[in-house]
Amino acid sequence: MFQRIGFYRRCAQLLTLLAIFIIPLLNLYEITFVKGTFYSMDIGDVALADPLAVFQAMFTSRTISLIMLASMVVPVFLVVLFGRVWCSWFCPYYLFTEAVAWGRSRLSVFGIKPFTGRYREGSTSRQNIIRYLVLGVGLLLAGIAGIPLLNLVSAPGIISSQALILVKFRTVSFELVFILFILVLEFFFFKYWCRLFCPTGSFLSLFQGRRGLKVKKIELECRSCHTCIRSCPMQINPMTEGDNPMCHNCGICIDACPDNHKQPTLGFRFR
Amino acid sequence: MGFVEALRQRLNQNPFKGFFRLNRLRPPGAVAEDHFMELCIRCSRCIEICPYDSIRRADIYASLQIGTPYIYAEDKACYLCMKCPPVCPTGALDTRLRKGEEVAIGKAVIDQDLCLNYLYVKEEESGKVTGMATICNTCFNACPLRDKAIVMEKFLLPVITEECVGCGICVEKCPTQPRRAVNVVPTGMIDEKSSGYYYRRNRVRQSQPEGDRGAVSGEELLERKEQISTFGETPQFKSDFSTDGSMEGWE
Structure with missing residues (x-):
């Protein structure tokens, strides 16, 4: 049980990172079974799209087409069923932030302390307010400009499309500078982009309901060591707030819980 | 122009949408520019599917259009394979478009002060030259809608008809350098004649001094051409392909 979720999650992340280079390469050889980027992707004949990107296109152009709605079905269904697993299990930017946090934890000899979660009473709802406010203001600006503006700051989409033009044209464009910029800031502010600003993640968590895969405290009694709270990358309390839209089902708290060695105390459960 | 007039012109045409450039x-099948900017989610799928690497991702120079697909006809034109319209996830490219003849990317326009054939005819009519000359048929031969989109008037002068889809192959192949004698004016964006805010802004951006390497036209070009002698050194042409010195079966 111990550390198992983390291993599978890292495998999924690395495979996704590999896929953003492999898919354009296969397309160069005209193998177009899987095509597209994380803005929009076709696997076989199933169309998948970033729900936020498609929603913005519908919002700014004031038209709705069947293709757009159809491409939103599978991602939204996945969010309803499994929560925001996209963020923690697949998003390439999340992998980079974890690499930055790991790099920081290696630097303790220079007096730099590794990150720990700073959960306080009521901080979860404050974080939720900030990120929904950012999403709302972004959508408002996109509506005023008449352009899907939030796609310019959508990290997974930018990374995968940059990988595409890197493979196809052996060059990158200016959008990568933005990614590097927010990644450098990750060194000083722990997962600030994913927690507070990422419009894609905020939009996905709008579809998280009360049902679905949730982190749950199974055993009511535990030693209350608060290891799970300190380990949580979203800075929430996994024991009580597993059904909060802030939780993205990464399973780090489940791996960290020392009581799980003896008997299942904290785990994933379908509600 | 008064302040109110300037403000009206600036705000009534959304300053966040694209601006015109020759x-x-x-990509083929694109809807009108302001609608295109609303629909394009910058997913790069048309870029990925393009087998000729014609479609590129716009960089920071395109300001807010960064990430949207463009075809730079001077580097690589669209070859009308029609693979990109079906993959568009939002309908920014008309997904039902299949035929190359129905595309309306733009219209080509011939600059008669630069086109070699027009210059030759002018020269001949003024009596400066008589006799034989090799004429440039490049745009006519390169056009995928040959004898429909470009016709040769008097077997000599290329004329663009209404059939032109604006693929830009003639621009890519046109031998006049560095400014092409044939240019594509994109439709959907505001064109040169009804030049609005976008075109004027574009002119400011593009203005560059015509120095030694700039384009020459009209009388100056004629003078320069007269100085070319068929004897002596052979002129060097820039080409991106190499030819074998000898071929089998040819002596």
């Missing part, structure tokens, strides 16, 4: 085209 030979910079949207």
Whole structure:
């Protein structure tokens, strides 16, 4: 049980990172079974799209087409069923932030302390307010400009499309500078982009309901060591707030819980 | 122009939408520019599917259009394979478009002060030259809608008809350098004649001094051509391909 979720999650992340280079390469050889980027992707004949990107296109152009709605079905269904697993299990930017946090934890000899979660009473709802406010203001600006503006700051989409033009044209464009910029800031502010600003993640968590895969405290009694709270990358309390839209089902708290060695105390459960 | 007038012109035409530039085209099947900017989610799928690497991702120079697809006809034109319209996830490219003849990327326009054939005819009519000359048929031969989109008037002068889809192959192949004698004016964006805010802004951006390497036209070009002698050194042409010195079966 111990550390198992983390291993599978890292495998999924690395495979996704590999896929953003492999898919354009296969397309160069005209193998177009899987095509597209994380803005929009076709696997076989199933169309998948970033729900936020498609929603913005519908919002700014004031038209709705069947293709757009159809491409939103599978991602939204996945969010309803499994929560925001996209963020923690697949998003390439999340992998980079974890690499930055790991790099920081290696630097303790220079007096730099590794990150720990700073959960306080009521901080979860404050974080939720900030990120929904950012999403709302972004959508408002996109509506005023008449352009899907939030796609310019959508990290997974930018990374995968940059990988595409890197493979196809052996060059990158200016959008990568933005990614590097927010990644450098990750060194000083722990997962600030994913927690507070990422419009894609905020939009996905709008579809998280009360049902679905949730982190749950199974055993009511535990030693209350608060290891799970300190380990949580979203800075929430996994024991009580597993059904909060802030939780993205990464399973780090489940791996960290020392009581799980003896008997299942904290785990994933379908509600 | 008064302040109110300037403000009206600036705000009534959404300043966040694209601006016009010659030979910079949207992929085939693109809807009108302001609608295109609303629909395009910058997913790069048309870029991925393009087998000729014609479609590129716009960089920071395109300001808010960064990430949207463009065809730079001077580098690589659209070859009308029609693979990109079906993959568009939002309908920014008309997904039902299948035939190359129905595309309306733009219209080509011939600059008669630069086109070699027009210059030759002018020269001949003024009596400066008589006799034989090799004429440039490049745009006519390169056109995928040959004898429909470009016809040769008097077997000599290329004329663009209404059939032109604006693929830009003639621009890519046109031998006049560095400014092409044939240019594509993209449709959907505001064109040169009804030049609005976008075109004027574009002119400011593009203005560059015509120095030694700039384009020459009209009388100056004629003078320069007269100095070319068929004897002596052979002129050097820039080409991106190499030819074998000898071929089998040819002596």
